[in-house]
Amino acid sequence: MSQIDQILAQAVNDPDVIETNEWLDALESVIDTEGPDRAHYLMERMMDLARRRGANIPFSSNTAYVNTIPADKGAHCPGNLEIEERLRSYMRWNAMAMVVKANRVDGDLGGHLSSFASLANMLGIGFNHFWHAPTADHGGDLLYIQGHSSPGIYARAFLEGRLSEDQLIHFRREVDGKGLSSYPHPKLMPSFWQFPTVSMGLGPLMAIYQARFLKYLHARGIADTEKRKVWAFCGDGEMDEPESMGAIGMAGREKLNNLVMVVNCNLQRLDGPVRGNGKIIQELESDFRGAGWNVVKVIWGSGWDDLLAKDKDGALRKIMMDTVDGEYQNYKAKDGAYVRANFFGKDPRTLAMVAHMSDDDIWRLTRGGHDPHKIYAAFKVAQDSVDQPTVILAKSIKGFGFGKSGEARNTAHNTKKLDDEAIKALRDRFQLPIADEHLPAIPFFKPADDTPEMKYLQERRAALGGYLPQRRQQADEMLTVPPLSAFQAMLEPTAEGREISTTASYVRVLTSLLRDSSLGQRVVPIMVDESRTFGMEGLFRQIGIFSQVGQLYEPVDKDQVMYYREDKAGQILQEGINEAGGMSSWIAAATSYSTNNRVMVPFYTYYSMFGLQRIGDLAWAAADMRARGFLIGGTAGRTTLNGEGLQHEDGHSHVMASTIPNCVPYDPTFAHEVAVIIHDGLRRMVTNQEDVFYYITVMNENYAHPGLVAGQEEGIIKGLYSFKKSEAQTKHRVQLLGSGTILREVIAASDLLMNDWGIASDIWSAPSFTLLARDGQDAERWNMLHPTDTPRVPYIAECLKDTAGPIVVATDYMRTYAEQVRAFIPKDRSYKVLGTDGFGRSDSRAKLREFFEVNRYFVAIAALKTLADEGAISASVVAQAIEKYGINPNKPNPVTV
16 A cells, blocks of 8 residues: 555545644654653653543553564563573473373373463573572562463473472372372472462462562561562463452552562463453453553564564554454464465555565464563563562463464363374474384483583572472471460459450450460451451551551541551551452461461451352362461351341351361350360461461350360360259250350250259250361271271260260251261260251341241250150150240241241
């Protein structure tokens, strides 16, 4: 198209083409002489002026579909890129061999090849030039590795000598103790992986809060984290998970310049294109830039630089922008001739640009995510960021190198089996020195230690302090846990006429810990905008709310004793209405012993109903990470939170907690139980450095507390102890068990049974049916596998074996919670469970307990009916009790209404 034709085409929508060109020429001149930064500044000033003068200039957070860093501005990679490319080829091969070998032995083992294939160059640049291991001078960088790329990380560790060939052969075969986990799992490989990043979406979310926690530690003088970076690798398809994008606004607001997120934009998710009809890079750029991030797009490799330099009229840039991701995927699944005809052929000007290039030349035009020069320049910009988090949007090819076997194809994600021809093609493409006769065995390849490649590999990691990923299993420091007597006020009976809740008891224990000379500064209170609900607002002034900028305003309640105080060295992490964020902060603190060599004691206090059910996946991630800390479910139980209704009442969190093996859950009733349980948690997690975390439910219902009786401690910790034994000598006797606030209904039922029916009852407090069940299951398993040895007796059976009468249990949770122990009840004893199955309701506590049939009257009826079933009393007695207590026998089942 001639210049005259271009002017005529522009004139259709431009009333003064000559003036327009003059402005554009002026801008070109500024860029050429003063640089793009100056041009950007002038344009921003002009747009600001235009808007102030009333011009309607729509906002756009997008830039052109080209690399953010101009070709002549990027930092130069100092490494030996020839050697690095050979090393990457070895890693690609070994990652492939690992997965394919596993699936030739067992075709159902699975595995993923395509993610590492698209990430290899990015990971290589990071490992060789940027990521520091922990040393005396550097705390070490934290890596959230894209989960599906684990074979490539193992392949690198194999070359480094950290993993054996036998371990690679046993990829995804861990049961015998020598295999490698499918994804990054600290639980399964405790000295290797730093963080789990599967389920997808959790890595980006946890990385953001991890970066903020490093700022928290530094601001409070607990650890020097100034040099450290958090790098999170995630897939473009993964960014559709709400958790992936849910906290990017916080990262921008908090100016987390220690955070780098690398989105591997290979344009494909599991089933097909991420945005076949759009452009995922442009979409993500808009989201992140609008959230205050520094966005670096790495779209085109160096081979495109000359073509873009020649694109004076913008024809190539227009095709780049107009082409949708579905087309880009198609181009890389075909060949150079197809790209020439269908990409460059969209405009005669672009077709002419590549007339001198062969089809092979066109095919070798790489995407930015495979160009080490472009990657290094982007990583350097991210590393040097001073006031923003950085996201690198790197365009790559899923299954790069696998050709017809999966490169850029919809099936790429599931590629795990390759035939001999595909293996040979991969060998040839990456020029591996493996003879044809050895290919059927798919041998691992590892050069001799004295080769240039292996020396280079070791030298690069030595220069950065050592190997990554690596995980610290124990903190070096030893902190002193205060004695149980430090919580003496909670161990004594409440004063006559005084009533408190277990929530208040917990807050008093926490306050005592905050004042402790050894642990006080290591306690991390985490809230999600419910502090006043739990009576914790007094901590605002006492220890302050962490803010990197302090408090830039005078709080409206400054004249109050408990005013809202933000502070640069504040101790509270206030996450707003954000359970996932609160849990992510808790995880960062609960794993600080590993990531920072600093023992922290986090207490995440939240509205119980919005806890485990909302953050269940994160709770499992915490278990995987061997987290240590306290989760406090406030206003817990189905009936303790009166007036709130269906979605606010928790009757199942203990059932969910019971599914996590290293979660230690309790439902205490009294202040002394709370104190004993928290002290035991401190002993196990701080003194013994055990990889467990505690879930404790507390309630905001006020009542008197009896205080600790010496000798009850062990039973509290194990999950059951004798609270009160009846001294009455009666014909019939029952055993009544309960937990949480419903234990008080059980106590009241005991009085009814004695006063109205002459039946004595022994009362047991059961702070943890889950721990009782685990103990019973352990004994049952031991007995099964040791049939000739003396059988072990479950703790609950041992407690109840010398008692008399049926056993009746009531809790504020679903029946399933207490049903866990049925198998371990003495075989000759009846076991009746009451629970709060069904949807929540709004009403008073008394009415709710009547509705769910867990109040004192239903407990008494259950005891009488069980005695009648055993033939101890007449069924007519049960009928009399139903009438006496005004119970409607035809009331609807609460489960169904």
